[in-house]
Amino acid sequence: MPSNYQIKHTVQFPEQSAVPKEQSDNILFDILLEDILDNKSYCQELIRNILKLPYAQLPEFFSHHCDLVEDPIKWINKFEKLISENEESFVSRTMRGRMMKCYTIIESKRKELEITRNRHARRKPPMQYINAECEERYFSFREVKSKVNGMEDYTEKIMFLTNEKFDYEQASIDFINPKLPDYSDQCQKEIDQIQHLIRLTDEFSKQQMRKNAEGIPFNKLKINCNINQLVDIFYQLHRELFVNGKPILDGNINDFVAVIVNSFVDKNGQELSPETIKTVITPSKSDKRPKPHKRIDIDKLL
Incomplete structure (x- = not known):
């Protein structure tokens, strides 16, 4: 490139660095x-x-x-x-x-x-709030704490504190305030506290999710009739009784099994067998459902 190359475009400099x-x-x-x-x-x-x-x-x-x-x-x-x-x-x-x-x-x-x-x-805080100083900067945990409190994201807080801790540990410190705790230790304690809050928040969130999934707490209802009589009621509502061409209760067999098993116990307070419930409610297993004279006919009750 020739030294006398002429530029084609200029930019207006508000101040120039030329010297006499x-x-x-x-x-x-x-x-x-x-x-x-x-x-x-x-x-x-x-x-x-x-x-x-x-x-x-x-x-x-x-x-x-x-x-x-x-x-x-x-x-x-x-x-x-x-x-x-x-x-x-x-x-x-x-x-x-x-x-x-x-x-x-x-x-x-x-x-x-x-x-x-x-x-x-940045306005330098009073000396009583400065933990330490080096040639390039000062370290004030009071100032750092204020910045951290202004951040909303936990990850951002931890990254900022980690960088501060690293900068301090790598710096050539000229002054340490004997009346204040070690700057690095304070940063680490703040990081530990934030991580603890993250764990608590995560646990509370999981508990809330479980609570929402469980809904209103309840005790299972006791069946004082035969199990197949109760299951047959669900069968009728699902397979025999309709509203506007749709079953009164709509769902698949596994859903009905889950609802019944999770909602009822037998007359002795014992848990119901999912396999038994599934057998009774399966359409092809009519022999497992009550005989006509023992059946609770929902259609007559409606």
Whole structure:
């Protein structure tokens, strides 16, 4: 790619990172104010630099210029757009690799800048609420607890606390507040409590599901007649008596067996046999149902 390649599109930078020649302290990365006539020439210099610099120096180039502007996030976003608008400058395989390298550097730098901005924007709590400090940040469980309470998802809470615990354990701590518990221990206790709540919630949910499935609690009813007489009543309602062409009780044999077995006991209080009930209610087993003179004829009662 020739060093005098002319860009086809520009992006308006609200502030430029060019420096006067007498203030330049980095010949390799600096863009001299004397060489910049307007926004277009500034854009041209930025593209020229990322096209000529070795790969290994690109991250330092971006960082250097971010240090020269008041709003580095806005500046780097504009630079990203400038590259995007001039992607035709990166037509060869080598140059496309360079373009992707720049995008990767920009994304990484943007995250770094956002973390720094958020850290500075956040009001530091009083020292009595700070568990520990390192060069990069402070650790306040009181602040963390407040954030966790504002989260609704249990998984999000645990992930956040785990990251805080990991950051603390990996940090080079400069100050520890002797009046407060260990930050890592507090995070772990909070994680344990949340996991306990998850287990309780899960158990309560299962109990509620069982309760809903069981319906209203009841004791099984005792049959003081012959078992086949009761089963025959269900048979009549299912196979012999109809309303608008449909059986009064509709369902399959297994459903009837389940209802009867789960609802009744015999005259001695003993559980009913599902096999016996199924045999009696099966249409082809008429010999197992009551004789006509012992039958409880539902049709006569209706």
